[in-house]
Amino acid sequence: MTQQTKWYKSHAVLIAVAALGYFVDIYDLILFSIVRKQSLLSIGVPEKDLLSVGIDLINYQMFGMLVGGLVWGILGDKRGRLSVLFGSIFLYSAANIANGFVTDTQTYAWLRFIAGIGLAGELGAGITLVAESMTKETRGYGTMVVVSFGVLGAVLAGVVGKNFDWTTAYFIGGVMGLALLVLRMGVFESGMYHKVKESKVKRGSFMQLFTNRKRFIRYLCCITIGLPIWYLIGVLIFLSPEFAHELGIKNIEAGSAVLFFYLGTSVGDFMSGYLSQLFKNRKNIVKFYLISIIITVPVYLFSKGISANVFYFICALLGFAAGYWAVFVTIASEQFGTNLRSTVTTTVPNFVRGGLVLLTLGFEFFHKTLQFTMVSSALWVGAITVSIAFISLTGLHETFGKELDYFELD
Numbered sequence: 423m424t425q426q427t428k429w430y431k432s433h434a435v436l437i438a439v440a441a442l443g444y445f446v447d448i449y450d451l452i453l454f455s456i457v458r459k460q461s462l463l464s465i466g467v468p469e470k471d472l473l474s475v476g477i478d479l480i481n482y483q484m485f486g487m488l489v490g491g492l493v494w495g496i497l498g499d500k501r502g503r504l505s506v507l508f509g510s511i512f513l514y515s516a517a518n519i520a521n522g523f524v525t526d527t528q529t530y531a532w533l534r535f536i537a538g539i540g541l542a543g544e545l546g547a548g549i550t551l552v553a554e555s556m557t558k559e560t561r562g563y564g565t566m567v568v569v570s571f572g573v574l575g576a577v578l579a580g581v582v583g584k585n586f587d588w589t590t591a592y593f594i595g596g597v598m599g600l601a602l603l604v605l606r607m608g609v610f611e612s613g614m615y616h617k618v619k620e621s622k623v624k625r626g627s628f629m630q631l632f633t634n635r636k637r638f639i640r641y642l643c644c645i646t647i648g649l650p651i652w653y654l655i656g657v658l659i660f661l662s663p664e665f666a667h668e669l670g671i672k673n674i675e676a677g678s679a680v681l682f683f684y685l686g687t688s689v690g691d692f693m694s695g696y697l698s699q700l701f702k703n704r705k706n707i708v709k710f711y712l713i714s715i716i717i718t719v720p721v722y723l724f725s726k727g728i729s730a731n732v733f734y735f736i737c738a739l740l741g742f743a744a745g746y747w748a749v750f751v752t753i754a755s756e757q758f759g760t761n762l763r764s765t766v767t768t769t770v771p772n773f774v775r776g777g778l779v780l781l782t783l784g785f786e787f788f789h790k791t792l793q794f795t796m797v798s799s800a801l802w803v804g805a806i807t808v809s810i811a812f813i814s815l816t817g818l819h820e821t822f823g824k825e826l827d828y829f830e831l832d
Contacts, residue, residue: 436555437564439605440548443511444572446602447544450518450537450595451775452576452684454480455660456583456677457591464588465525473664475527477782480660482531484776486538491772494543496628498550498764506547506764508603514540515599522589522596545572545751546768553755554763558823562704562752566695569748573687580681623761623829628769630762630830637758637830641766643814644754647708648774649781650715651744653807656778657785657800658722658740659683668796670727678730679737686738690745698749702822704756705815707749712811714743719804723797747771756821759830781807 454461458476467475490510498506517537524530552564582591624630631641658665659679666674690711698707718739725736754770755763781803788799 437552437567439507439602440552441568441571442602442605443507443544443548444568445575445578446511446595446598447514447541448573448575448684449579449582449598450514450575451483451541452680453579453583453591453595454483454534456579456680457588458676459663460583461524461530461588462527465527465530467527473661477786479527479531479534480656481779481782483534483538483541484656484778486535487542487772488776490539490542491546491769491776492628493539495546495765495768495772498543498547498768499761503547503551503554503764506543506768507551510540510543510547511599511602512540513537514544515596515603516540517596518592518599519596522592542772543768545771546764549751549755550764550767553752553767554760554826558825562695562699562749562822565752565755566692566699566748569751570688570692570695573684573691573747576684577681577688580677580684583677584675623831627762628765631766639817640757640819641770643817644757644766644770645773645777646814647753647811647818648747648750648771649777649807650712650804650811651747651750652774652778653781653804654715654719654740654744655683657781657803658719659737661796662737665723665796665800666733669723669725671725671730671733673730674733678734682734682737683741683744686741686743687745687747688741690742691748692745693742694746695748695752698752698822703820704749704753704822705818705820708746708753708815709812711743711746711749712808712815715740715804715808718743719801723800753818753821756824756826757818759828760826762830763826 458479459472462472462475463469494506494510497509514537517533517540521530521533521537524533548568549565552568553561556564579591579595582594586594630637632638660676662679663674663676666672694707694711697710698704701707718736722736722740725733751767751771755767758766784803784806785799788794788802789796794802
């Protein structure tokens with residue numbers, strides 16, 4: 423076997439393992455939104471409380487991801503990327519299995535919190551490994567494959583959630599995660615990480631992101647350009663049955679909305695990654711997708727009385743518009759040096775996911791406090807979120823082809 427063949431084989435294994443990890447990650451992340459009604463009714467939650475309890479539980483999960491993002495990100499820079507890949511998947515697999523046994527909302531909430539901590543490490547560690555192991559000209563293809571395949575885990579969650587009991591759905595997620603642990607035995611640590619480990623430079627210092635004004639602004643901008651994606655997922659799709667009811671659309675199931683949304687997202691992520699490589703530009707691709715969100719959200723919110731099939735097609739269009747996650751995480755990974763890369767690449771997407779807490783609070787403020795309709799509330803939250811993303815994009819450097827083998831120094 424030639425040296426080049428070995429190189430391609432090792433990188434193919436790395437990309438496959440990262441993609442499968444993100445697949446299981448997304449399966450569990452989205453599963454609750456699919457089995458929300460079924461599981462809550464099963465443990466005795468009154469139907470009138472399903473929305474409020476559901477939002478509380480998703481907030482527990484997202485807060486867990488905020489905590490986990492910090493823990494796994496710092497650990498990835500201090501102890502290595504592989505330690506995160508093994509630890510995170512074990513934690514959320516165990517939480518998933520335990521979730522199948524819950525009988526009350528308090529236990530449910532704590533297990534979603536623990537699962538959130540576990541889920542937080544998967545994407546950042548995988549993307550960091552891929553970005554540091556591939557060439558600067560090709561790493562965008564690696565992250566493209568990881569994300570575009572990984573989001574299909576939500577499609578599997580949709581299929582399983584519709585055809586199996588909610589407890590079985592959680593068990594399946596846990597078993598898939600534990601099985602993936604075996605596949606990770608052959609993955610090697612990043613060469614760039616070995617270099618920084620041998621140096622005396624400070625690694626995994628989260629506070630280092632705040633000691634330099636330009637570095638902090640860059641970090642904040644990395645987070646806020648991704649918020650519109652979780653606005654689409656966490657507000658419009660998570661609450662799709664409620665929006666459909668307000669719009670006079672019948673027979674809408676959250677599981678089907680999620681399935682079609684993520685089918686669109688998979689195509690969108692593949693296209694965004696490919697286009698960023700083709701045009702050798704990340705920022706312009708994000709701009710294109712933000713404009714797509716501006717176009718598709720009103721279509722979703724003002725489509726009154728349409729058929730269920732047309733509604734699901736619009737969900738797929740929303741998914742395509744949300745499909746710049748691959749480019750978004752690549753931009754975050756490429757903005758910072760090796761000694762902070764895992765911290766940034768892991769915390770940024772999880773702070774975006776955790777930002778759903780603010781998005782849902784904003785939605786409830788407009789809807790409950792100001793007495794706006796669901797549609798008007800969603801429009802206001804969306805307009806604010808996308809506007810912030812456009813402004814933040816101007817604060818980031820274009821990173822296509824950037825050399826990543828350097829340190830962040832004070």
